[in-house]
Amino acid sequence: MQENPNSRHREPLPPATGTGIKSANPVPNFHAANQSSANPATNGFAIASLILGILGFILLPFIGPILAIIFGAVALSQIRKSNQPGSVLAKLGLGLGICSLALTAIAVTVFGISLVRDFTGRHTTPSVQSNLTSPNAGTSTDSADAGSSSTNSEANEIDRDSQRQTDLTNIQKGLEEYFVDNNQYPDSLSELTVGSAPIMDSIPTDPINKSPYVYSYVPLAGGYTLDACLEDPQDTNQLDNNDIVSPVSPCTTETYQLDNQN
Numbered sequence: 001m002q003e004n005p006n007s008r009h010r011e012p013l014p015p016a017t018g019t020g021i022k023s024a025n026p027v028p029n030f031h032a033a034n035q036s037s038a039n040p041a042t043n044g045f046a047i048a049s050l051i052l053g054i055l056g057f058i059l060l061p062f063i064g065p066i067l068a069i070i071f072g073a074v075a076l077s078q079i080r081k082s083n084q085p086g087s088v089l090a091k092l093g094l095g096l097g098i099c100s101l102a103l104t105a106i107a108v109t110v111f112g113i114s115l116v117r118d119f120t121g122r123h124t125t126p127s128v129q130s131n132l133t134s135p136n137a138g139t140s141t142d143s144a145d146a147g148s149s150s151t152n153s154e155a156n157e158i159d160r161d162s163q164r165q166t167d168l169t170n171i172q173k174g175l176e177e178y179f180v181d182n183n184q185y186p187d188s189l190s191e192l193t194v195g196s197a198p199i200m201d202s203i204p205t206d207p208i209n210k211s212p213y214v215y216s217y218v219p220l221a222g223g224y225t226l227d228a229c230l231e232d233p234q235d236t237n238q239l240d241n242n243d244i245v246s247p248v249s250p251c252t253t254e255t256y257q258l259d260n261q262n
Contacts, residue, residue, distance in 0.1 A: 045075035046086030049093025056100030065104065068097030157231040160207045164228040164256055165243075167204035168213060171226055172258050174199045179262050185224050189215050214248070223260040230254050 049072035056064030072094030079087050174192045177199050179185055186192060189212070192200045205212055206228065214227040229251035230244070248255040 040082075040084050043075045043079055043082075043084045043086035043090065045071045045078065046090035046093065049075055049097070050089045051093070053093040053096025053100065056097060056104075061100070061104045065097040065099075065101035068093045069101070072097060154232065161230050161232055161256070163207045164213075164230065167207075168226045168228055168256065168258050170200075170204060171213065171215075172261070175224065175226075176261055179260075184219075184222070185217050185260065187217060187219075189213075214250070226258040227251065228256045230256055 049068045052064045052071065053068035056068060072090045075086060075090035078084065079090065171189065175185055178192060189203045192198065193202060203212065215224060217224040227248045230253055243256055243258060245255050245257050247253055248257065
């Protein structure tokens with residue numbers, strides 16, 4: 001009996017593979033998962049802290065440092081819990097915020113002190129300061145202090161008047177020396193300080209307000225007058241009575257006056 005060729009046992013064909021057939025058990029992509037978990041994002045508060053810490057030195061002197069300190073502290077707290085990157089940035093931002101805030105506070109303090117000193121200097125005169133007394137005014141101690149202050153003030157006026165007399169005498173000597181050299185007096189006192197060999201190094205000024213003494217030269221008359229305003233003309237111990245005249249503009253008190261000797 002012959003064997004039917006079609007009845008022979010056939011080996012099963014392997015399953016076809018192709019783009020249209022999906023596997024029942026797909027292989028998970030561990031590489032992509034590990035890659036995403038290995039590179040977590042830098043903490044946002046740490047970045048913000050660093051930026052605000054830098055801006056605190058440039059644009060935001062108060063708000064920037066305060067926010068940098070707050071954001072830096074929040075970032076460090078989050079990083080300790082989640083192990084995110086950004087610890088260095090948070091620490092830098094925190095440090096910059098503290099430094100910027102300290103420098104700003106020092107600058108504001110110094111500026112405020114200068115304003116107070118300037119305001120006090122402008123609105124407090126020496127006379128007001130000397131008249132400040134204790135609440136127990138009228139006591140013997142206050143009376144003695146007031147008498148001493150009055151005596152010192154009068155002595156200062158006499159000393160300044162004596163200085164004015166000395167200044168005018170020195171200027172008069174310079175004017176007479178100028179006359180000997182030029183056969184005339186100068187049009188202004190400044191001519192005594194010019195030239196290769198000036199007669200005077202500088203012209204003295206009033207000891208209390210530093211204003212120049214009044215020099216009046218009359219070319220036609222060939223003479224001059226020098227005037228200084230006195231504070232205490234009643235004290236004539238150190239002044240020549242013949243040189244004290246009635247007030248001469250701009251003086252409102254008696255005037256010490258010298259004139260030409262030639």
